[in-house]
Amino acid sequence: MGWQSTFKIYRPFFVRLATIASIPGPSFELCRLTLYGCYMRQTHNTPQNPVRLIAVSNRTAVDPNARAGGLAVALWDSLKSTNGLWVGWSGKVKDFPSLTPTKVTDDGVDFALCDMSKPQYEGFYLNYANSILWPLFHNRLDLVNFDLHNFAPYQETNRQFAKAVEDNANSEDFIWVHDYHFFLIAHELRKNGWTGEIGFFLHIPFPAPDVFRALPEAALMGRALCDYDIIGLQTSTDVINLKRYLVEDCGGKEVGEEDVLVFGRTVTLRHCPIGIDAKNFRKAALGKPAKKAAKKLRRFLGGRKQIIGVDRMDYSKGLPQRFEAVSKLFDHFPETRGVTSFMQIAPPSRSIVDEYVQLRERLDGLCGRINGDYGDLDWIPIRYLARPYERAEIAGLYAMSDVCLVTPLQDGMNLVAKEFIAAQDESDPGVLILSQFAGAAEQMKEALIVNPYDTEAVAQTLHKALNMPLEERQARWKALHKTVDTQDINWWRNRFFAPRGFTQSVPKIAT
Known part of the structure; x- marks a missing residue:
């Protein structure tokens, strides 16, 4: 391999390293970890060496009828081609939450399905996720029911699903978490020593910092989001809102067009508008x-x-x-x-x-x-x-x-x-x-x-x-x-993965 080819492959490492090195007082350890992370992404997460995809969402496509549209279309081919795993809710409300998920395999894709208890379903899904997070993230503070505020079921459910991931994945897998139900998955995994890459995509808007701060757990949520390696958002406004919060409230520093250096980690914020088939x-x-x-x-x-x-x-x-x-x-x-x-x-x-x-x-x-x-x-x-x-x-x-x-x-x-x-x-x-x-x-x-x-x-x-x-x-x-x-569903998926070496190029958004 000639020096030109070598430089082309390793250029992203040097660009990111130089960007971080320009920040006053960067540690040698941070630069070393950044270079190593870029190296691992480029050499291990390529189309020729695909890692296994682990998807996490509240609902899955374990029912074949649910595979005709939406998120399933984007995930299915990638899950099949990597012998992937989809972790999600079973749709069942039982007396007790499941300690271990139910395993199902269909059409080459594995599923790990978690049951919820009735108090858990009410506290996590109905109250915190849909009566607090949903209206707040849609700028409807007037509809946020703070009387139902109880963060514990949300934490416990994220911990339950994170354990289902941890028990069925390894650090070479790429974990892709979806939506507002699971802001804490990466944080729970990192607490247990998880070193592999974790991505997150938010399907709903991310509010302006002043609105987000109304959430009693805003500081904790913001810190937890920084445990993801890449966060995909629907619009450029969403990217700006999250970046502002990470800089203003978390002490982050912008290091390039998409990256924020925060809590000693580099987090990529990527504009990825979802499409259809x-x-x-x-x-x-x-x-x-x-x-x-x-x-x-x-x-x-x-x-x-x-x-x-x-x-x-x-x-x-x-x-x-x-x-x-x-x-x-x-x-x-x-x-x-x-x-x-x-x-x-x-x-x-x-x-x-x-x-x-x-x-x-x-x-x-x-x-x-x-x-x-x-x-x-x-x-x-x-x-x-x-x-x-x-x-x-x-x-x-x-x-x-x-x-x-x-x-x-x-x-x-x-x-x-x-x-x-x-x-x-x-x-x-x-x-x-x-x-x-x-x-x-x-x-x-x-x-x-x-x-x-x-x-x-x-x-x-x-x-x-x-x-x-x-x-x-x-x-x-x-x-x-x-x-x-x-700019269809496959374009969206490729655009999300592009910064991590899963595709050859990053498509541009029409303006």
Whole structure:
């Protein structure tokens, strides 16, 4: 091997070492560890020498029906090709939490499934994760239920899942932890002497430091995050927010574009917007189940234009504001009555949490009022379906819709926007209306971007979308489709792993 090839391989080591050495007073030991870490990443974690992937998430894809979309699509090939392991909740609530996970193997992938007790499920999942972390990270401090605050079940569950990892992995494996349920996994592993690499991806937004500090355990959580080697975040704003917190509150120092030196460790913060399996979603939109669902809806519409919204029933999705905007469309533009219908699919989630019960009641009331005010004998303004539908059926409904309303008040990404674009017919595509507060807006600038709180403006944008000329619709769709198709779920996975030598190059994000 010539010196040029040698330098090319080892260049990342020297760049990182030189960056750290430029910080006043760096220790020799820190420089030595940094160089050794870079060496191990480059020589051992290459496409030619893949390590085993260990995935950790609250839900797994042990059910084959759960492998058609979402996180499973990104993880499955990597898990299979490395004889990987997926650690997660079994979905079972028992008298006692499991001391050891249940082992299952399917299609070349191992699963380690942990049971929870009822008090653990309530304390960890319902109370701390979803009544405190979820609203706080979505900038809804008004909805954080501090009366339910009890950190112990969250700690204990993270400890339980960390032990399941530790008992089934070795230090050469790459551990990839997902989402807000498991901020503490790396910290628990490091306490027990774990030296292998651990990555984390946050699917929801990371709030501004002032909001994050409202969490009673903010300092502990921030310290725990620093035990990860790489943290992936959905948007550049999320990266800025976390970096600010690590610098301002944890004494970190920026060492390059992505790295922060904090608590004696180098943590990589990487902008990794998650994508979808665009090609397979388009295939689903052309399949028999999709066409059957579309035919049923077409029969009901009778030639009317269709606006669609698809969301979990969650206060972060802005559904009451969306219903109000649709009401104003029919009020301000009477010509849309009788010739345009809005369909909202909103399967309930966390239906025993008070805030979600109240949201359901509010939506029920809004739908009844709007249909009562504007409906006619042969026309229903809003079709509100509070139940889940199969992925293939949803694809068919997207394909025949003229407009898609994606208007969350705050969202990490929102894959509905990308699925709608993937499902469209290029000869006559629909129009995407997208909230400026959805993570997807950073990538999908050719959508009609709106402020979901401004229901008057959303109504005006709906009218514009319904009357948009074909040429403009095609131009917008073409640009959006290029982004959705190229920055897909595999691109996301490769982008996350690129800093650790799992891919040959780092793809750029479209701007």
